[in-house]
Amino acid sequence: MSSHERPVTPPEVLDRLKSSVREGMPASIADLSALVRIPSVSWLGFDESHVAQTAEHTAELLRSLQIFETVQIDRAPAADGALGQPAVLARRAPRNGRPTVLLYAHHDVQPPGDDAEWSTPPFEPTVRGDRLYGRGAADDKAGVVAHVAAIRALLEIFPDPDLGIAVFIEGEEEFGSRSFAALLDRHRDLLSADVIVVADSDNWSVDTPSLTVGLRGNVTFALTVSTLAHASHSGMFGGVVPDALLASIALLATLHDADGAVAVAGLHSHDQAVPVVSDDQLRADTGLLEGVQFIGRGEKLHRIWAQPSITVTGVDAPSVQNASNTLIPAVRVKVSVRVAPGQKASDAFAAVERHLQAHAPFGAHLSIDSVDLGDPFLVDTSGWAADEAITAMTEAWGAEPVLAGVGGSIPFIAQLVETFPEAQVLVTGVEDPETRAHSPNESLHLGVFHRAVLTEAVLLARLNGAVDLP
Template sequence: MTDPTNHASAEPTTPNADAIRAAVDSAFPGVVAELGRLVRIPSVSWPAFDPAHVAESAEAVAELLRGTGVFELVEIRRAPVEDGSELGQPAIVARRAARNGRPTVLLYAHHDVQPPGKDEDWDTPPFEPTQRGDRLHGRGAADDKAGVMAHIGAIRAFAEASGDFDLGLSVFIEGEEEWASRSFGNFLRENRELLEADAIIVADSGNWDIDTPAITVALRGAVAFNLRVETLAHASHSGMFGGAVPDAMLAAIRMLGTMWDAEGAVAVEGLTSAQLDIPAYDEAQLRAEAGLLEGVSPIGRGSILDRIWAQPAITVTGIDAPDVANASNTLIPSLRVRISARIAPGQDAGEAFEALRAHLEANAPFGAKLGFEDVDRGQAFLVDTSGWAVAETRAAMAEAWGKPAVDTGVGGSIPFIAELVEEFPGAQILVTGVEDPDSRAHSPNESLHLGVFKRALLSEALLFGRLNARGA
């Protein structure tokens, strides 16, 4: 997280750079069309959705990888989830062995997507890719089917420009990243020989803006769980007993509000903050990028990016309770809420969950009974930027974008990166992506800026060219 002017590269031009650029230019319309075909597949990995769509998406991606003609193996595989109760969603693996001392690069992305939400919240149908100006709209258009196609497009362009090449390539396109990557660790262990690499490119992040590339070097961790709140053995008429007995909604509202102070900063003892080098980012930029309504103030304390990158955050993302259309005059005996917390780099996710549990139990009003269910924990991550892979990536990005990359943090989480580091401790990790501040990943009207997409694809193809010219 330093000023972008600090990273201008003096490295020489990538070998075959002109040929790689020409290959990207000529193939790009077709790559966008193929991305559109992937977006049309509603590959939501959540349990309530049809898994056949995820399987269809996996097969489509596998066919695209086979079509590159560069891999010795392309297969769809599944691994057991963490508790062994079932198999995870289908993922795609591919491998081309390195030759003549060249390094091997593992390319990661995911082909599953978030649920679309309500159709009426979208300006265009969520699974009908629609180009409006420079942006392609649709669920998964940015997160992360564009990451999948950036890898595939870069492989094609590099191979076309280079002919036969010595660089080793492995590919892992996951099918359940949006549902907590529950089989990720087992998948890595079962496919370790296929996936082992000198450098790993995780194409699931964003860029500083539509004109400036970024390398993500800090990620917050995540803790999410369902909280059940119970106060009554059964529902009762609110007129008969209201004012004498607490219902679950009253208890939940009182308790949840204690997790933040009057400024909206997290007020849970035991959740920590990190010390990071934060670039300039003002309130006007926050308002423009986040869609903050006029008259509504930001929350928290410290610089804005410090709040997003280096401090914890807590969000209530769902409540199971009667909706307004079915709201009767009833005291609700129990309800369930989904709590999603982001954890600052440097704090263990298990430790953070225990801090949240202790806070809620200490602040449960009226003796309300609490239950903690479906707990997910994901570790935060800090990238080591000192290796050759980061240096080569900076040089490729500067060449493709015409300006140096910014080191950024991300308020979101990619918990599986810690698992990659554990399984492949000698590999250098690169977190890149195709998104920009207006991509609205996970939200209605998700979109991909096609200029950003093309430059990200070109950056990766140029990186392959640079790595093919060096020893391991």
């Protein structure tokens, strides 16, 4: 928990925000449904005109607020030269010494997958019970609409806010944010901010919010292990020279100890308190078979959020069907390393590389290529913005947030931090454990959506001067 107590939002402000958010909900759900109807899949091979349409639609929503000096749509080239998908950018300058907040979300979606696995058509927004079903209903069109709805609620109380507001709604987050860095570079002034709200993560439950304070980084590479200049008959020479698969198995086995904990010197863990989850829940979530043990040491969520992990995700070797009695000369494996918050991905890669070279069995030759690095992310929870967010969440949800880690990576956040090192980044979201983002039957819990909009409205009102900032 944060150690810095912040003043509560004045009750008259909080009550008015609550009623405007409540009254605005039907309009926000209609806005969201209109966005969900446009199948804006950003992957190659899908109709690009749909992503252009959601960009246009998003720009129109922002223009309708009538507070921005500029609302624009732009496409920037990716590293390979291909033109990226359209992003929507807007800015209103701050006044009277107020800070500027940058609101991030993305308007593109993942492909729907097999329509037959959906209970209702993926691009036909449908309310069942407490939830709105549809591809992008949560990830992340609800993030887009949450920003718009929060600003609307703010404007009902502060029609001409002093707060600076910048908006960046990306069009290809689901396709690797290829032109993200180019867009940041091109629009650095337009996007510069004191606080960045990234609304693209999840919540602990439908009753308890999360502030995402750490994301693991990622290192992937291909490792080739070679022991022989050519293949030989295993009956003729087996037992006197090592084959590459033997060397690979022996080498990869050194990456973990007997408990299955990572055994590579120089890979860091992050010191972080975590909630306790039940083993049964984790066993059910992962499909861990009866009698098979968990690996690693420490609290289970600490292993996922704050410790490194190493996984071999692919092996190029003869298939079983094509296996002959041959000593295999070379084997190529794909290795994926998750990096704990607080360590640079390049340092983690160097540690793994040193370990592999030092443990190569039988003098096997190693070569590494196709290295891809994504830095982890760690929120500075000592900053005032994190305290503001925690207070806003507590007031909007009636429950204190879990300061959560995420085992996966969102590499663009590291790019944001690199471009705007002074800014405080807040990773929030509209998802909950039942959302099934990227899967069939993705859905948004409407109560969570309501509370997420209220949280952001409270945060904006506080940054606009409803309370004195440190």
